Amino acid sequence: MAPQLTLQAPLELPPTEVSPYLTQLWSQGLQGATGAATFTLVVWEPAWLEQHLIRTGRCDGPITGLVNEERLEAARLAVSECGLPFSTAPMAPDLAWALGQLGGEHQAQDLRGQFVSGAISAHMPRRLITLAATLADNHPLETMVAAYCPLPEEGGTGGACGDVVVLKGGMGALHQGLALISPLVGNDLPCWVWWNGSLDEAPEMLSALAPIPRRLMVDSSLGTPRRCLDLLVERIGAGQAVNDLNWLRLRSWRESLAMVFDPPGRRDALNHVVQLDIDVEGNHPVKGLLLAAWIADRLGWHLENSFVIPTGEASGDGFGAEFQRTDGESVRFRLMPVPVGVPKAHPGALVGLRLICAPAERPPLCVILCSESGGCMRLESGGMASMELAEEVVPLPNESEEMEVARLLGGGHDTTNPLLAAAVPLAAKLLAH
């Protein structure tokens, strides 16, 4: 679905007038339309990468906050220019930071918050509040509002509409603007907060934007692994409904692995796993650890110990652990970073998985899952001649961030997915210091 621009040109108002203006707008019945009784979506949209790509002349404007192929391509090219390892994912916050060190003063129109992805607008958000941080730290607070009605082809009937509020400015200005948010969110409708940036930055901003019971959407591939997992643990522990896009992107891996064990004749092998290996792209183990934690949780393994495996390479360290199965036998777990030529968009994408099962009176079973885009030579090598081999290729997810977000908005849940809630604390323990 193509992004959709708000129908009305946004109106710039002094911050103090935003709330009264919107109240008045809706109470006077906007051309007979009623406000959709849906939800409020608050988006933290710093778009640092996009802003720097444009500022340094690597991309054309306007700034939209949406990631597309052209932006990713420009980012990939920038990786080597910035002297970063080839395995650096284009979305990695390191890249935006490194670009930030380069000169350039290209300007572009900033349309963040005014582009609404079709997938999201199809759910008719009642209010969409975007916080658009600018590169210039001293940029004063600007506030804009616009009413919009979904187009008929997107399921809109013109009857139920929403509005869009954009808060733009430097960090200081946005902090000052935080006071506006609560009255705009209100208490009547569910509120979702999409932290569309690195989890390392602006922790006070995150706390202020996303108190319980607002439902939080984050991406645990963006930010230092420790911070990402700790934040998930803390928020889920506190009872917040947390959604992690990085976890959602694991879906096809979970599906492929489950498929291997669908035939009941294979099920017993799951009781006899002796080894689990996961290879990930570059220096970000969170996704791989979440996958391992999910498997361990589903199979009832108990974590005995976890440790770092130094590699001495730029692509980062590995992680190891020993688990104990329900029957007391042990399982060896290893997660290794592997260098890749063309990394996927997000840090820590999965390259391959190997699960070795050794049932008592049968030949061992070796399951190998391989990402569609890469080889998993490391996992395929060595010592498997006597084993039954089950090899599957895992399809790449072909959905944009906005579609994942839209899916969450569409199927509103006010609790954390129990599988994620179970996997997160375990993944945090696997991330040894």
Added chain:
Amino acid sequence: MNAILTNPLRVGLRQERVISPQCIVIFGASGDLTHRKLIPALFELFRQRRLPSEFAVLGCARRPWSDEEFRSRMATALGEEVRNHQSAWEQFASCLFYEPVDLEQPEHVVRLGQRLEVIDRLKATRGNRTFYLSVSPAFYGSGCRSLAAAGLLADPSRSRVVIEKPFGRDYGSAQQLNKVVGTCAQESQIFRIDHYLGKETVQNILVLRFANAIFEPIWNRNYIANVQITAAETVGVEERAGYYESSGALRDMVQNHLTQMLALTTMEAPGRFDPEAIRNEKAKVLQAARLADEQEPWNCCVRGQYSSGGSQARPMSGYRQEPGVNTNSTTETYVAMKLFINNWRWQGVPFYLRTGKRLPKRMSEVVLTFREAPVHLFDAAGGSPTANQLILRIQPDEGAGFLFEVKAPGSGMRSRPVDMHFSYDESFGEPSDEGYVRLLADAMLGDPTLFTRSDEVEAAWRLYTPLLELIDDSPWQLPIHPYESGTWGPGASDNLLANDGLMWRRP
């Protein structure tokens, strides 16, 4: 061996399509279907986390229950299910509401609209609504009218109506009902239920045919000699005599379930997997279907009625002795018939349909028998070689089988048939959802693929019109053959095939 019963990695992975926030309104909330099927299916969806938290069920019927009374009655009806999942039930029950509504009183429906607005605010259900008519068919038309008059169907993107079976009782009444329903809502808002389409194995007919390149080239008159479709029940009429007496096997089973299996088996490949593309093809093939002898339908149809049977230890009473049944009843509990489909693909291939109660086995299947090999080179162990058969087992032991000849071991070149066997249980091992779970989810998702469109329903009724007219006008021409309970129906039905040199497959 320490067997794992379910696949622990499957949990939470099942269906990815998400149901939008909404309120499902069940008319007939105090009735049998609601507590036997609908609430259990919704509770199952809830436990599978497929329902959003902005969700509500509003039960409606005439009796003046309160929300609390509705909840506790449903809890009682679900019994074990609730006791096994007490805390989930408590959460689910907090989404259950009740509003006394007489569908024939327009002001009640207006009041219902107001209650729905309150629920929208309480549960943030976004004005999205699925209305489920689980009331007597007499109210389908008037119910839709009241809903439309109260403005509750005005927004096609946010309101849907699910209509239970039976949709009409003949071609004329189905047409009439379609007309009424059509003035109240757009076709895209109407979901006519046929719970056979909720069965995994019925859906699998489509996948088997159109996801595999090897079947399509031989799926036609050049290779297929005949097709048998059977839906056999072991039970008798049970407590449904009141309904069954005015319906009979033809209306109760053939017009809907068997016809749906026929349509899926015979339709052309749709251009894409899209609800309208699929339903276009189904409607087209049903429009091409004809009774084998429309002028003298008694030549191609056999009706039966079960008489007493069973053993001394477990005697079974005859249909006419069942409580609530007229002692001279001429309602058929068994029907078998022969059809043709007049199109390029199927011209001349006979289709035999049969269904009955009190048959020896509960099972549904579609059997495609292929033409014999043109030249018999080998001696067959059974005299002549058995024709290849593809058997699609709908229930029980869901799966498929393929019967073909192989060399019998030993010297010489004798052939004998073997069965290649696929079983859902062996390959997937997960119990599939009850049909209503799938269908309710699809209706709430607004996906009409597994629901019957107006032209399909009409084509299905039109197909059987000569028989229905005969039964109504001169039933003696289509006599009722008694058959002993626990047998495979009347002998006359065997003759129907014997005349073509064939036999029913004995499963």
